[in-house]
Amino acid sequence: MIYVTGDTHGIPSRFDEPCLRSLGRDDTLIVCGDFGFLWDGSKEEMNTLKKLSKKKYTICFIDGTHENFDMLNKLKVKRWNGGKVHQISDNIIHLMRGQVFTIDGQKIFTMGGGESPDIEIRFEMNTWSELEIPTRDELIEGVDNLQKYQGNVDIVITHEPPAKIKDFMMLKQPHEASITAINTYLEDVNRTCKFKHWYFGSLHIDKFISSTHVSVFNNIINAVTGKPVK
Numbered sequence: 511m512i513y514v515t516g517d518t519h520g521i522p523s524r525f526d527e528p529c530l531r532s533l534g535r536d537d538t539l540i541v542c543g544d545f546g547f548l549w550d551g552s553k554e555e556m557n558t559l560k561k562l563s564k565k566k567y568t569i570c571f572i573d574g575t576h577e578n579f580d581m582l583n584k585l586k587v588k589r590w591n592g593g594k595v596h597q598i599s600d601n602i603i604h605l606m607r608g609q610v611f612t613i614d615g616q617k618i619f620t621m622g623g624g625e626s627p628d629i630e631i632r633f634e635m636n637t638w639s640e641l642e643i644p645t646r647d648e649l650i651e652g653v654d655n656l657q658k659y660q661g662n663v664d665i666v667i668t669h670e671p672p673a674k675i676k677d678f679m680m681l682k683q684p685h686e687a688s689i690t691a692i693n694t695y696l697e698d699v700n701r702t703c704k705f706k707h708w709y710f711g712s713l714h715i716d717k718f719i720s721s722t723h724v725s726v727f728n729n730i731i732n733a734v735t736g737k738p739v740k
Contacts (some may be wrong), residue, residue: 520546542711543574543669564657
């Protein structure tokens with residue numbers, strides 16, 4: 511089965527949830543961005559990755575905005591289940607932007623990246639990278655790959671939500687929603703493609719917005735049924 515959760519931000523305990531203990535070799539857990547376990551290359555980080563590599567299930571993740579993109583981009587690009595990936599270990603895989611993967615019989619479109627709302631602060635702290643923003647080539651590749659399937663996929667996994675969803679989600683926030691180019695791009699995908707479920711993680715809340723769109727953070731959700739796992 512395929513499961514999905516939100517940003518893990520390098521917190522190992524996120525993988526200690528009781529519901530994950532029953533997952534086996536045929537199961538996949540996808541993180542919707544800000545994986546956070548490739549950040550500084552420290553000994554502690556390497557030890558954590560070794561522990562995660564011992565999990566029976568496959569851990570996949572798309573990139574968010576809090577990643578060490580230099581570390582990710584140094585990894586060799588491989589093909590896996592129909593799309594391009596960076597493989598960290600046998601069971602830890604970065605699903606690259608604009609790809610369509612076939613996992614457990616499900617067609618899954620992925621688009622990581624976004625634009626940090628705290629760019630100015632992170633720039634001053636030297637923790638911001640312009641590589642967080644998807645390039646024109648990555649966006650075009652995403653469209654081309656979707657067209658190969660006539661815009662029909664089963665699941666969409668992104669870090670950011672489509673523009674209308676983000677605007678709706680931010681209505682009750684004290685500050686105005688920041689709709690970026692990636693939100694607009696994803697709105698076009700939302701409008702022109704057919705899919706059963708769309709999961710995104712950047713807003714850091716667990717909320718079922720509609721029968722198709724789900725904001726996920728701490729929850730672990732069956733990606734095929736759309737139901738949380740307890």
